[in-house]
Ligand SMILES: O=C(O)C1=C[C@@H](OP(=O)(O)O)[C@@H](O)[C@H](O)C1
């Protein structure tokens with residue numbers, strides 16, 4: 308229930324074991340990749356059952372600004388290509404909000420047009436890393452003015468196309484730098500060859516998702532270890548059906564582990580590149596029984612959650628929900644490999660340590676993760692720092708802790724505008 312006087316949501320307690328089935332909306336990562344690839348295609352793409360949320364509206368808005376218009380259909384959007392001129396010809400501004408996918412994936416598209424396009428967004432996006440991507444785009448021929456900041460706001464001066472070719476890239480702060488170059492690669496004169504330098508990028512499944520979706524749109528893509536090649540080519544995909552978002556499904560699957568009983572997530576794909584699919588391996592280690600069949604993923608919580616040590620480098624966006632779950636373990640846990648979360652919507656390691664500790668848990672930050680020592684929890688305000696996944700983490704905690712009041716719940720609209728209502732229904 309949302310408090311009408313203050314912007315807080317009273318996260319519901321599950322007083323009895325759960326018995327629920329939920330359907331979550333489309334994947335943010337797949338939706339926004341489909342929109343970008345559709346803009347680069349040579350014919351319109353019908354994107355079916357996409358996510359409709361702040362991040363995906365920002366992506367459609369950015370693409371419209373760059374010259375690729377879209378029309379709403381009965382079950383999604385028909386996205387038109389940027390057009391023969393490569394898109395925009397007069398000055399414009401792209402609003403990125405706090406969407407990493409918009410901030411990282413669309414500047415290369417502006418370089419294909421013939422206008423000066425300014426990029427800016429929420430205060431938070433100005434702090435998120437993007438410098439190595441801007442440097443790589445410049446080396447590939449783009450003219451970008453950021454007044455030396457290496458961060459938004461910046462202006463891309465489109466010159467009607469991009470040479471492309473070979474480039475070294477440090478993508479250790481975000482896998483989205485690499486995905487951005489690969490997604491736009493088919494439209495570059497020479498295609499693109501990226502050689503990764505520095506530490507390995509996080510979020511490997513999101514890189515696999517980029518390669519898989521490029522292929523579905525007809526691109527020729529090769530990977531040899533840390534070198535990637537995308538040939539110049541015309542793209543086309545008349546229809547793209549988006550999978551449910553498995554990272555959005557994570558708190559619902561976690562609910563069965565924390566509150567006991569059973570939760571079925573409908574429409575869970577049998578094969579997917581989404582990082583959330585890793586929950587099928589994790590949840591049994593947390594005492595749950597997990598089955599995947601035609602009806603979806605069914606999770607039944609066990610009686611005890613063991614403490615665990617987890618390296619979440621590849622699945623970092625699951626960290627807030629996993630950290631909340633581990634507050635109910637019978638022993639201490641450690642999460643590592645996620646230093647890059649300090650550059651997400653907020654510094655998620657500091658935010659989680661502060662808010663989970665604020666409700667009684669023993670959570671401390673390490674350089675690249677969290678140490679979680681379970682302790683008796685109590686109610687109170689859980690601040691969310693404009694981070695949708697902190698709302699989801701707080702909801703998981705609230706299932707067993709009366710009196711958790713979640714600040715600014717509307718921020719969850721980044722990826723799931725109907726989250727609180729769906730969650731209230733789950734907990735009965
Ligand atoms: O490409 C994508 O769609 C994403 C990649 C990941 O970013 P990072 O590699 O920056 O963590 C992930 O955390 C983000 O939610 C979505």
Ligand SMILES: C=C(OP(=O)(O)O)C(=O)O
Nearest residue numbers: 405406407408624651652
């Ligand atoms: C890191 C995230 O988002 P973004 O796409 O803005 O990077 C996320 O959704 O957890």
